[in-house]
Amino acid sequence: MAEDKIQEKIPTVVADDVHIVYRVNGAAGGKGSATAALSRIVRRGKGESRGVRKVHAVRGVTFTAYRGEAIGLIGTNGSGKSTLLRAIAGLLPTEHGKVYTDGQPSLLGVNAALMSDLTGERNIVLGGLAMGMSREEIRSRYHEIVEFSGINEKGDFITLPMRTYSSGMAARLRFSIAAAKNHDVLMIDEALATGDRKFRIRSEERIRELRKEAGTVFLVSHNNKSIRDTCDRVLWLEKGELLMDGPTEEVLKAYERETSK
Numbered sequence: 001m002a003e004d005k006i007q008e009k010i011p012t013v014v015a016d017d018v019h020i021v022y023r024v025n026g027a028a029g030g031k032g033s034a035t036a037a038l039s040r041i042v043r044r045g046k047g048e049s050r051g052v053r054k055v056h057a058v059r060g061v062t063f064t065a066y067r068g069e070a071i072g073l074i075g076t077n078g079s080g081k082s083t084l085l086r087a088i089a090g091l092l093p094t095e096h097g098k099v100y101t102d103g104q105p106s107l108l109g110v111n112a113a114l115m116s117d118l119t120g121e122r123n124i125v126l127g128g129l130a131m132g133m134s135r136e137e138i139r140s141r142y143h144e145i146v147e148f149s150g151i152n153e154k155g156d157f158i159t160l161p162m163r164t165y166s167s168g169m170a171a172r173l174r175f176s177i178a179a180a181k182n183h184d185v186l187m188i189d190e191a192l193a194t195g196d197r198k199f200r201i202r203s204e205e206r207i208r209e210l211r212k213e214a215g216t217v218f219l220v221s222h223n224n225k226s227i228r229d230t231c232d233r234v235l236w237l238e239k240g241e242l243l244m245d246g247p248t249e250e251v252l253k254a255y256e257r258e259t260s261k
Ligand SMILES: Nc1ncnc2c1ncn2[C@@H]1O[C@H](COP(=O)(O)OP(=O)(O)OP(=O)(O)O)[C@@H](O)[C@H]1O
Pocket: 022, 023, 024, 055, 056, 057, 075, 076, 077, 078, 079, 080, 081, 082, 083, 084
């Protein structure tokens, strides 16, 4: 019995000692001041190029995610959560270490590449094609996507350009497009926080369905309730390092203890 359980665990994402460094051009700041000049000299002495500042956003993160898991990413502002997701999605190169994935991870909102001047209708087609769906598949899921998004609940908004949508409406459409496909690895960055309560409940249900369809879901959120309702495992990042990796309740309790100080 125990052996069966072990065999069922199929890895979908393996992060092995991942380091991510941003390089910011022209960030030397305070050009004329003596301290700025001194720090430039010191940096150059260390072999760093002029005007380029490095931000070491993720520092040696290692974990393995398995099929069927919903993993929450928590941590205070700037702790490296979004950066880690972007690296898993293959949108950022690693400075050191590697990310191995089974299938193409989809980062909600970025992979969907929506355009604000196009109507919601056109964006559904565009987003679907960008995710690798066929036109036929998009056509057959179209009504489901519109209905799930609830965009048309307050009028015929789906035929208006997306720039006329509120940020919550745009987030709902992005989520609905992304959720129409069964993903190997679906990553959601704060999407649940933008919708209203009714939409949040609906999207949490859809996340549970996606998990049943054998994918892995990553969710970045500052809303601990969303994490509790959807995730069974949590990674806690702080200053780019993985502080804790474990069952949701255990990690959230430690996090809440730390952040309420
Ligand atoms: N494009 C960028 N260029 C340079 N530095 C960046 C860039 N994006 C993020 N950073 C830096 O990397 C670090 C991690 O940022 P990241 O957005 O991953 O944190 P986060 O945990 O998702 O934060 P939040 O909870 O505020 O969304 C921060 O110090 C941030 O300033």
